[in-house]
Amino acid sequence: MIKHSDHFHGSDLETIEKIYKIKKEDIISFSANVNPLGISPKLRLTLSERIDAIMSYPDRDYTSLRKCIAEYVHTDVDSVLVGNGSTELISLFIQIKNPKKALIIGPTYSEYEREVSLGRGSTLYYRLEEENDFALNITSLEKELTQDVDLLVICNPNNPTSTAIARNDMRKILDICKQKGIFVMVDETYVEFTEDVQKITSAPLTSYYNNIIILRGISKFFAAPGLRLGYAICGNADLLKEMNQRKNPWTINSLAAIAGEIMFKDEDYIKETRSLIAKERDRVCERLSASHNLRYYTPTANFILIKILKDEVTSMDIFEAAIRKGYMIRDCSTFPFLNNKFIRFCFMTPERNDALLEVILEELK
Template identity: 25%
Template sequence: MKKTSYLSKTVEELKPSGIRRFFDLAAGMEGVISLGVGEPDFVTSWSVREAAILSLEQGYTSYTANAGLLELREEISAYMGQSFGVSYSPKNEIIVTVGASQALDIALRAIVDPGDEVIVIEPSFVSYAPLVVLAGGKAVTVNTKKENDFKVSKEELEQAITARTKAIILCSPNNPTGTMLGREDLIGIAEVAKKYDLLILSDEIYAELSYDEQFVSLAAIDGMRERTILISGFSKGFAMTGWRLGFVCAPEEITQAMLKIHQYAMMCAPTMAQFAAVEALRNGRDDVEEMRKSYRRRRNYFVHSLNELGLECHTPGGAFYVFPSIKSTGLTSLQFAERLLLEEKVAVVPGDVFGESGEGHIRCSYASSMEQLQESIKRIKSFLERL
């Protein structure tokens, strides 16, 4: 008897990314200003590109060690210590991955057994909950509120914890809200993790992009190094999205478990990208600082302009997103985003794709030129006036 479907039921039930849907819509239209996809508008630094070219010219086209070039892991170790005060052994506590997304994927697969629960704090990046499900776990959502600048409290976390809870996924600075957690916020979360013996997967991919206060890594909080899986990479801060290069830092027991999966699923990250990343860490930090200053200026302009238009928006502490409320328009997030795209050719992402608590908001990326941001504000103003 023929099967009705050969597909996994788990995969069949997964929803496609809401971000990509609007990106694809915008790509088919002329004259669109896209504030949708979270990608730097800067080109990767020339010295970094040159390092990749040189590695090819010198014939470095073979696999590297599964965990990545030792030279790169040593640079990552030094960088994390100097920049964020966290120390990891380059030999057995760091893995170079194909983007931070792969690091998150293999981290979840390394720690989750069927039925384990993982807390996802929403609004959250669209891949968190699906990756938990693909690892065999159950994603338990905790909704945050605009009134608290989308910060989660100890009490909210504790209410979601059960006997099956294994871990919490944390992202600071956050995608999509831009909220950055300070030291006191992190201490509160750390207390919950220690009290209930939980791991935390700390997505710190936007660590370099903080604007008003110094970024604090969760792993630097007392007692948290041994229960933190620190995930980061080069895509956002170093403007290297297309290079697909991330890394994970964690205690040896966890990284070696992740390495088993990495060996079978990926072998290693691209060799030329790894040589490029060595150069980025050694000589690319001035460029990162210039990008950070530029994003900060754009953030200030965009947040001020949205508030002037009546779209209430908190000032995000990091990343390159704003998450304004559109509730005053009477439209849903999806209706607002679709109409803005069709009527004014401005692409934003409806907030509900990031979770239930994102409804009534839109995500806009200000990783666009100031000229494009100014034009997008004119178009949004025109759209609101018609409403």
């Protein structure tokens, strides 16, 4: 048994290898939330043919890549900014806005709080309530959006709850924030996995609101975290200009820029991914419904949050049972407002999902 204070991110395979004596190559990570299909087949076939691109500097404005992204998300090219992963853009945006007090909807990803604190700002959390299935209550949220809050941070769909805010509700939130002088940062890392992307994404709202910025990347949906390519969608020209001026030039290498264009145009891969996740999301939920010793919260993304109802079993018990079979899940006890009764795992291929479910359901008999 490892120390209870030790918890693992989806990329911590070296640590897992050391503690459990399992080769990292043999670990199937249900914790990383990455597309189980792997990288785009078109990218695999064609990127090597463009290797000579590294002999030249990339276009400083990444014009071709930005046009491709604009077509992919159905927005104007001037509203797109690219960076070295969404993490760089989140950091850059928060440095520029330098919020004194940020309200973060949680439980959620810890990096938001870290970035705000680096700028010496303070953070508060708006708590998504378990009894409300972790769905957002806008009336309750509005009460927390006081005049001293200058930034609202939303992950949509949210990690780890896999809940999502529909675009019509996001418009209401933006109206409230606009009246109070609050900027809204929306992380849409997982939006492409949802059944109806256009119902969830806030991208169209950037044409009407100047107090929103949307961040996305290719790490999860396109299974390419190593390429470090992210992008922002924003209709606030002044903000984008300042971000461009402060951003280091050529933060995206030539091959990553080319890879982005290939991936965003691989419609067969995009369609196949969404189909697989939708089918497995429904099928896994159906299997979990048969157990009386757990509760799952209806997922909208490519992962699911589960609460363990069996008294003597903890999230670490499930984690250890799974990892000893070579399956890595997420013990959610370190997320704000969650405890050692919550786990999260992503949807993979049917065979792998079934193998993991056998382990979990056996522990919860």
